[in-house]
Amino acid sequence: MTHKILGRIGFLFAALVFVSPVVLFFLWMLSLSLKFEIDNAAYPPVFIPEHFAWSNYVKVFAENNFFRYFWNSLLVTGTATLLALVIGVPAGYGIARLKAQKSAIVIMIARMTPGLSFLIPMFLLFQWMNLIGTLWPQIIIHLVVTVPLVVWIMMGYFETTPIELEEAASIDGATSWQVFRMVALPIAKPGIVVSFILSIIFSWNNFVFGVVLANRETRTLPVAVYNMLSFEQVSWGPLAAAALIVTLPVLILTMFAQKEIVAGLTAGAVKGG
Amino acid sequence: MISTDRAVPSYRLAPNYRPFVMPALIVVCAVIIFPWAFTVWMSANDWTLGQARTFVGAENYINLALDARFWESLWHTIYYTALAVILPLFLGTIAALIFDEQFPLRGFLRGVFVMPMMATPVAIALVWTMMFHPQLGILNYFLSLVGIEAQGWIYDQATVIPSLVIVEVWQWTPLVMLIVLGGLAAVPREPYESAEIDGANGWQKFRYLTLPMIGPFLMIAVIIRTIDALKSFDIIYAMTQGGPGTASETINIYLYNVAFSYYNIGYASAMAIIFFILIVILSFVLLIVRQCTVWSQAGDGK
Incomplete structure (x- = not known):
């Protein structure tokens, strides 16, 4: 009995060792964001400052147009995710029921391709279509990330939902669309939640598309925070505050939807082989 | 209402699933297939944005083969990828x-552990940049506490790639952990009981029972990690932009520079295609290796 308890404490300790770099990192990020420059430039480093520099956060919003970029991020991520669900959920259903291996391979290849390779031709296309300067290029190109993700997760999910109910419904005379809408879709709700959450996170975090396609007005948050680094004479406090603002929504979502994210990533990953 | 007697068997035999796939097919063609076709065509042209375009056939590919900077970036990519696959694999397992x-708090701690891979890479990269700072960075302070001299981290040509990999490891070890955890959940209990009766120690149980059974999952982790590490862009670009000099310029960063700093669209397209082919070949090699490991394990089981 004591042996078992000791074992558990041992594993707890080992787990803490693994988790500590994560915790320390985020605490240090918070500490940097709440310190005045004098504390951030101090050596040896100050861990908990005497005076908290809440003004760093005010500065980020006041001086860098961050409300605008937050709104841009919301629009791009929201639209790209909703479009991906509208397009991707039925597609995942169709591919699962058709057992269409070839379409699955196309999706797989889309996941393997570096985002940059899409960017060159799409960049030219958007220029010709005169879309640069609006949010549309970013929304459209985010579909490159979100659609395959949603299709992939939903495909895996629909393969596990029972087909018998759907057969019963079609015997009763329901059309394919009605079967999908009334029978398959309600059962698939957990899968939809998972793909929704992951799609939001990956779209929100995306940097490379914005860095090429966004201008001053259409930047998303990751690009905005990166630009602070290059243009402002590096002052750490506001920079860390900005970094925290960008990633906080995702971290909160991760905390609350941990179960779904773990399920989605492992399912998606294991299917990936 | 809708149900007519004739409709029933036809739905039963062949429900029409194709319309469900159509919208996605159109989107995939528009944002994936078309760009690829266009890239192939561009790669056969000498074309810098804002200048005249001339058809040059395979010249871009020949130039690429003779481009020392490309070979150097390929080497950086391989070095970076090897480290960024092996270390997370080891630690994640x-x-x-x-x-x-x-153990107590298990679910909570797992949730915390998973956070880095969901966090915004650019935001993470900025904070790591501050931590790597040679004079004011917290890492050199910690090193000084244990008596190790200050490092140049990402500011030193010799250490820049391993330093970047530290960030990559910090961020992506959890994914390996999740995949392997999925594998461990599927491992049956009985072999362990008989091994204990036979007096196997912890290492033997791991080496001869656990490892073979989670082998396929490890291979999946290797494949996913390899693809992601090859494509890695955000962290490298945000932290070093390929520097100092070109010491951390991977193919992806070089590709970005050629395309969007020099606007040499034709050459960049050729590089994008070669890069993609490399990724595909490598993934297929790994998939084949995976098949082999699955087979050999089936053989071992007898």
Whole structure:
């Protein structure tokens, strides 16, 4: 009995060792964001400052147009995710029921391709279509990330939902669309939640598309925070505050939807082989 | 209402699923297939944005083969990828073995552990940049506490790639952990009981029971990690932009520079295609290796 308890404490300790770099990192990020420059430039480093520099956060919003970029991020991520669900959920259903291996391979290849390779031709296309300067290029190109993700997760999910109910419904005379809408879709709700959450996170975090396609007005948050680094004479406090603002929504979502994210990533990953 | 007697068998035999796939097919063609076709065509042209375009056939590919900077970036990519696959694989497997056990706060700690891979890479990269700072960075301070001299980290040509990999490891070890944890969940209990009766120690149980059974999952982790590490862009670009000099310029960063700093669209397209082919070949090699490991394990089981 004591042996078992000791074992558990041992594993707890080992787990803490693994988790500590994560915790320390985020605490240090918070500490940097709440310190005045004098504390951030101090050596040896100050861990908990005497005076908290809440003004760093005010500065980020006041001086860098961050409300605008937050709104841009919301629009791009929201639209790209909703479009991906509208397009991707039925597609995942169709591919699962058709057992269409070839379409699955196309999706797989889309996941393997570096985002940059899409960017060159799409960049030219958007220029010709005169879309640069609006949010549309970013929304459209985010579909490159979100659609395959949603299709992939939903495909895996629909393969596990029972087909018998759907057969019963079609015997009763329901059309394919009605079967999908009334029978398959309600059962698939957990899968939809998972793909929704992951799609939001990956779209929100995306940097490379914005860095090429966004201008001053259409930047998303990751690009905005990166630009602070290059243009402002590096002052750490506001920079860390900005970094925290960008990633906080995702971290909160991760905390609350941990179960779904773990399920989605492992399912998606294991299917990936 | 809708039901007519004739409709029933036809739906039963062949429900029409194709319309469900159509919208996605159109989107995939528009944002994936078309760009690829266009890239192939561009790669056969000498074309810098704002200048005249001339058809040059395979010249871009020949130039690429003779481009020392390309070969150097290829070497950086391989170096970076090898480290960024092996280290998370090793650490992630250990983490999975720990999280597979029962202990207090397990679910909560797992949730915390998973956070880095969901966090915004650019935001993470900025904070790591501050931590790597040679004079004011916290890492050199910690090193000084244990008596190790200050490092140049990402500011030193010799250490820049391993330093970047530290960030990559910090961020992506959890994914390996999750995949392996999935594998461990599927491992049956009985072999362990008989091994204990036979007097096997912990290492033997791991080496001869656990490892072969989670082998396929490790291979999946290797494949996913390899693809992601090859494509890695955000962290490298945000932290060093390929520097100092070109010491951390991977193919992806070089590709970005050629395309969007020099606007040499034709050459960049050729590089994008070669890069993609490399990724595909490597993934297929790994998939084949995976098939082999699955087979050999089936053989071992007898």
